[in-house]
Amino acid sequence: xxxxxxxxxxxxxxxxxxxxxxxxxPNPGEAHIHGVIVPEEQAYxxxxxxxxxxxxxxxxxxxxxxxxWNEKAAKxxxxxxxxxxxxxxxxxxxxxxxxxxxxxxxxxYPKINPEIEINPNHPNLTIWHNKIDCCMFVGVHCHQxxxxxKIIRGGTSCYTIAMCAQAxxxxxxxxxxxxxxxxxxxLAETIKRLKGTVEPRLSAAKSH
Amino acid sequence: MAETKSLIGTQNKKGQTYTDPWYMLNxxxxxxxxxxxxxxxxxxxxxASCDIMIAYPITPQSEAAALIGELFAEGYVGDYFRGESExxxxxxxAGASFGGARVFTTTAGPGTMRxxxxxxxxxxxxxxxxxxxTCRGINSPLSIQPDTLEISYLLNTGMMVWHAETAQDFFDWxxxxxxxxxxxxxxxxxxxxxxxxxxxHTKDVVQLTPADMCLPPYDPYRSPVPCMDxxxxxxxxxxxxxxxxxxxISYATHASWQQEVWAxxxxxxxxxxxWLNGLIDAENTDADIMIVASGTAVSQGRxxxxxxxxxxxxxxxxxxxxxxxxxxxEIREATKxxxxxxxxxxxxxxxxxxxxxxxxxDHHRVYAGPHVCGGMTMxxxxxxxxxxxxLGMKTFSLAGRGS
Numbered sequence: 001x002x003x004x005x006x007x008x009x010x011x012x013x014x015x016x017x018x019x020x021x022x023x024x025x026p027n028p029g030e031a032h033i034h035g036v037i038v039p040e041e042q043a044y045x046x047x048x049x050x051x052x053x054x055x056x057x058x059x060x061x062x063x064x065x066x067x068x069w070n071e072k073a074a075k076x077x078x079x080x081x082x083x084x085x086x087x088x089x090x091x092x093x094x095x096x097x098x099x100x101x102x103x104x105x106x107x108x109y110p111k112i113n114p115e116i117e118i119n120p121n122h123p124n125l126t127i128w129h130n131k132i133d134c135c136m137f138v139g140v141h142c143h144q145x146x147x148x149x150k151i152i153r154g155g156t157s158c159y160t161i162a163m164c165a166q167a168x169x170x171x172x173x174x175x176x177x178x179x180x181x182x183x184x185x186x187l188a189e190t191i192k193r194l195k196g197t198v199e200p201r202l203s204a205a206k207s208h
Numbered sequence: 209m210a211e212t213k214s215l216i217g218t219q220n221k222k223g224q225t226y227t228d229p230w231y232m233l234n235x236x237x238x239x240x241x242x243x244x245x246x247x248x249x250x251x252x253x254x255x256a257s258c259d260i261m262i263a264y265p266i267t268p269q270s271e272a273a274a275l276i277g278e279l280f281a282e283g284y285v286g287d288y289f290r291g292e293s294e295x296x297x298x299x300x301x302a303g304a305s306f307g308g309a310r311v312f313t314t315t316a317g318p319g320t321m322r323x324x325x326x327x328x329x330x331x332x333x334x335x336x337x338x339x340x341x342t343c344r345g346i347n348s349p350l351s352i353q354p355d356t357l358e359i360s361y362l363l364n365t366g367m368m369v370w371h372a373e374t375a376q377d378f379f380d381w382x383x384x385x386x387x388x389x390x391x392x393x394x395x396x397x398x399x400x401x402x403x404x405x406x407x408x409h410t411k412d413v414v415q416l417t418p419a420d421m422c423l424p425p426y427d428p429y430r431s432p433v434p435c436m437d438x439x440x441x442x443x444x445x446x447x448x449x450x451x452x453x454x455x456x457i458s459y460a461t462h463a464s465w466q467q468e469v470w471a472x473x474x475x476x477x478x479x480x481x482x483w484l485n486g487l488i489d490a491e492n493t494d495a496d497i498m499i500v501a502s503g504t505a506v507s508q509g510r511x512x513x514x515x516x517x518x519x520x521x522x523x524x525x526x527x528x529x530x531x532x533x534x535x536x537x538e539i540r541e542a543t544k545x546x547x548x549x550x551x552x553x554x555x556x557x558x559x560x561x562x563x564x565x566x567x568x569x570d571h572h573r574v575y576a577g578p579h580v581c582g583g584m585t586m587x588x589x590x591x592x593x594x595x596x597x598x599l600g601m602k603t604f605s606l607a608g609r610g611s
Binding site: 014016017018019020024025063105107120121122141142143144146147150151154166167168170171 | 334391392393395430431432433434460461463464465467468470471472474475478
């Protein structure tokens with residue numbers, strides 16, 4: 001078993017892909033935290049705790065939930081919105097939940113507007129600008145999510161969560177797999193249940 | 209968009225039933241058949257629910273390509289045409305795969321080399337194309353005979369590379385290859401290699417799955433990159449441009465992109481172990497002498513082991529099934545007791561021996577040979593001779609009859 005752990009950075013000028021360090025993806029019914037396979041139940045608790053602890057907990061919805069391209073996507077988008085509203089209700093004064101879309105994957109030149117979007121080619125800009133210290137990817141194609149998660153790990157101290165509809169992401173610090181409406185709703189329920197039990201961090205993410 | 213799983217149990221236009229792949233390949237009854245490797249490729253593709261095959265003639269894969277043309281005429285393959293060259297074929301394969309098709313092609317030797325630019329592009333674009341490589345000589349002077357040098361050029365493309373020993377491997381691995389390649393956490397092209405002529409043009413008994421069962425179709429909506437469906441909003445952003453502007457962050461993105469491709473090769477390890485029953489097969493791993501090989505060199509090694517046993521020399525065997533992902537831990541474990549490791553190969557450079565030397569501790573144990581190339585056969589006697597020479601035992605020469 002690998003001794004490598006997927007932890008908040010800044011890790012390295014060019015951090016390795018976690019898979020190349022021996023981190024393996026969870027099987028159905030499991031998740032991973034920092035690269036260690038855990039029962040999915042444990043991941044709900046930890047993801048909720050990280051959200052409630054963060055100064056700027058942020059959800060990054062990607063194209064697969066931003067467009068109602070099929071019925072499932074529309075339902076998932078509603079669940080993501082519910083998760084965000086729940087987060088807003090459950091945080092304490094001084095915490096600032098955000099919902100910032102990743103509408104597409106093309107590099108934006110000369111520069112993206114980090115206040116309104118995140119881009120997989122330079123996700124660190126949005127993290128730095130908004131001082132985001134915990135984020136969750138949902139509805140982002142797996143390849144692009146892995147690019148972003150690795151760049152975030154390389155250059156920021158942001159805690160990353162992936163709510164992946166496929167096999168999960170080793171490059172996130174915490175990853176669910178087979179994401180569904182039910183799983184997103186369950187995360188919202190867990191946040192609600194833990195409301196008031198988690199002490200928020202006093203400072204936001206390191207910017208560089 | 210119907211989900212693939214929901215199609216299991218239904219029939220395609222040829223009356224074949226979309227079948228759970230695990231049942232089809234591991235539990236369904238098999239029928240013994242006496243086929244050439246080329247005919248086996250045809251039989252595998254008959255059951256593979258392929259949307260398109262693009263062909264170009266080059267020995268020794270031409271027969272397989274032509275046979276799949278027959279499948280197209282019979283209605284088992286969605287589309288089929290001949291490209292203008294191997295480079296064109298591989299580019300056209302990319303186009304079809306971008307469009308969400310299950311794509312199959314075959315090539316060999318100089319054809320592989322001519323098309324080489326496309327292979328890292330396929331991997332970078334996460335296209336799960338399956339390409340059969342029926343290996344032959346690539347250098348001048350021209351040789352159409354078996355030689356595995358071209359495999360070494362494929363090892364760093366980001367494709368999965370598997371090396372079949374027999375026609376049975378070929379039949380099973382073509383079907384299993386589509387399943388592994390299309391996993392969303394993998395989603396990479398597969399180069400399924402065999403030694404030309406030795407496998408493609410010799411007949412063998414092959415256990416075939418029922419012809420009325422086929423794989424479920426490819427579901428492009430499980431792809432880790434946007435599917436090019438012109439009707440659905442996510443496609444409006446199309447695929448990412450491969451040429452980005454030059455500044456720091458685009459270098460970082462490109463670096464991460466490359467890492468992600470190789471991460472996907474790593475992820476294929478789990479699936480390949482599951483479907484191929486391990487990345488290697490190993491026998492007698494407690495022996496002092498091991499033969500480690502891939503492709504038909506395994507068969508020759510197996511016969512050499514039988515001959516050595518007759519002389520009281522005990523020898524183990526490692527058959528390497530996947531070259532990418534590379535079975536690092538498996539080879540280390542299987543060779544940990546060995547004092548002498550022999551790597552017979554059908555190429556001049558001994559690329560497999562180099563890989564093994566880079567993998568195991570105490571690599572002075574590795575003997576890079578025997579080598580043959582350019583279409584020469586590898587009689588098991590020369591493996592025996594190599595081993596006996598290294599052990600200081602009296603042996604014979606196959607070089608000639610002497611004066």
